[in-house]
Amino acid sequence: MAPVISPVISPNLTNISRQHSSASGKSLTELLIGATGSSSSVQLADGPVEPVKAEGLRHARIRLEARHYKKPDFVHQFLEVASLLQIPSWNDPRIRPENVTIQRVSGALTNAVYFVSCTSSSKIPTLLLRIYGPSSGALISRPRELHILHKLSSVYRLGPRVYGTFENGRIEEFFDSTTLTAEDIRDSTISRWIGARMAQFHSVDIAEVSPPSDITGDGVIEASVKKCVSSWLTYAYETFALPAMPREVCQEIDLSRFEKEWKIYLQWVSKVEDMHSGSGVVFGHNDTQYGNLLRLTNSLETDEHRQIIVVDFEYAGPNPAAYDIANHFHEWSANYHGSTPHLLDPACYPTFTQRRNFYTAYIQHSNLLVKGAEDPVFDASDLDQLVAALDYQVRVWSPASHAMWAIWGIVQARDDVENSVAEPEFDYIGYAKGRMASFRQEILDLGVIQR
Template identity: 25%
Template sequence: MLCGVSLTPDERNAAVLVVGGRHVLSEPDEAYITEDMRDKAYNICREFLSGTWKSISSRDMVFKSVSGGLSNLLYYCSLPETHTPLYGEPSQVLMRMYGQIPSEGSDTTVTESVICTLLSERNLGPKLYGVFPGGRLEEYIPARALTLQQLKDPEISLLISKKLARVHVLQAPLVKEPTWLFNNMNRWLKYARTIKVDTVPIKQQTMAVKLLTVDLAAEVNWLKEFLAKTESPIVFCHNDLQEGNILFMDAPGPKEENMVFIDYEYCAYNYRGFDIANHFCEWMYDYSYPEHPYFKALPGDYPSVEHQRLFIARYLATYTKCLAMTNEPKQPPNMCTVDYVLHEARVFTLASHLFWTLWSIFNAHTSKIKFGYWEYGQARLDAFMELKHDLLQKTSSPGAAPSTNCTPQRVAQP
């Protein structure tokens, strides 16, 4: 997960380290700190940052492990208080170590580094100080991650909508075809077929059997056909916009300017409807729950239609304004109405649920990070099945978009 670190509930009232992730642990996990790791971090900082870093010893360096991301390990490295930078080098950085999720391939890490650099240049994300085999060095940002309650705050939510619109107009050096969504689901599905239940911890075996006996391949194929009935613009998407990945920097100025999205691990060109729907889904999951399974499902907390309309209206106004300042082709007028995007979000909510179901099954068998992956996968699959049933029951043509002959709605100005 990219450009940031997680926080504890008690730390949310202070400047903290924040790591993107779908789960928050209550304390830094010292189990990941070893002398070998300290020495490795020291040598990396010394080589990439130079300056004062070359004049301290490994034991002098402040070194802490901060857990919370569900993919990688992240460490805080700092000069001791007795030393100050000589040539403008940073006094504190974050070191990210890959490897918690095998088989991701080098393309993912290269993409993350490219995107991190792009966002830094656009003042939309932290700086990248170094890339090395197995990880990278990132800027430390004193910031507060949003709480779930703040994510749902009407004022903050509208700021998020504007920031998301600005992300969607970015041009990134990535494949522009929308293959990311189903490529990932099919890859995780293929891995799920290799899981033997007797390799799952005994306490999770019943739930694993329940998940693995569902014909997930059929659900993926059905979803692909269903989504094809709704035309959704392809844009540069964050794809994981939950409260832990939205920071407020401790700096003067407008709130909007101090809001930063982090953790672009899943970024890709994808369907606009997915990014918006996925964010709405995050209202329903609290990752600060301190006991197993380390999350709490809140199915009744999906945004109201009234709030979705406000969010989408602000998003469209900002997106249109930003797009007007570029040479990019404009979207068809019928796709720029609140009703159309509202429909997109409802349909692509299905995609969000099934995507994270398969992600959970994969991680349940590969990740060493403490989280109830099987339970989370079941929660998302239950939500998928319920919405699928609802859509099929309530509409005669469930995947079809609203009439394309409607007059574009006026939307609130940003």
């Protein structure tokens, strides 16, 4: 997908002093409500933001204004939230506002991420503060993301812990870590760690982690890539209908043609997918690009692969295991910090040797492909068969990754098109064109359609 600046990294925090301000006149009862309690919508400068809550998480009825993070009142309000949510070490009344530093590290002012630290004690952990901005909800659902994040961390100890929510955001665990780079994920050792970590995610109970909406009344779990493409197409057509959208772009991508190709492709997949070799639906992250993968700085984990932390679960949900792996392999071709961040470089796609290295670690830690003890030992023949079968299923689902992100790119381009941005920060249309071309080339190579 398009680049994101990972917020959960070890920062060089700048000391920004905050002065004490007057206390709020609201009572504790008014401010602290249960996760299922009701609350009216709140307003930021650019539009409404509904409170997002999850069962089992404390919620504070306080709103933090993203644009005011440099003002004295902001740090005092943050300390109120931290106290109400009973965040370990931060609910100490002895913490003074002037000892709190706040650094904005990513996002727009109305959809921002901050590191919050206390300079008076090294024992008080740094926190990650996330303030939501207005969103159409066309691409992601914050309630869904919060539910998944909370379940993963509380039940499986995967991903950052969520300490609680407030009216327009949440506070999360901070990891002393570094974000992986485009070069890092190509390292053979790190790639094995990622494979092992992905296998652990794929082994969680979907019913435990996913929202009830992911599971139909008859217990059927539909792949989220199918749901996303179907629902996002509506918004893609709306983007293409904008007067400022270049007609040549619409003609090149040709959404009507894509819909027909997508239907033919899914019919083909239904005939070749193997539920025992990678096409079984699992809980997938679905966006394991290098910017969403962290490496702990001072890891004490005995299992080396556990020093890899996966963050940002906006697109997480049920998908074939092979789809999630295929999507990760496509991210090998991306360099979001290069001169052409919107283009994938096919020459960087992992070779079979590199894929086999990943598969071996994945298979050894998978509860789906291998039953029994962790780190099982295979003879060469058995392992080769498992690798070959998985690699084919990854190839089967590879076009789906291109398709989903192509439609995503079109939807993301809407703001730039509407505002006639001549030089957008990221070329979403160029990205969509590239991914769509790759989708069509791959279904041709697979024999799904004839030239």
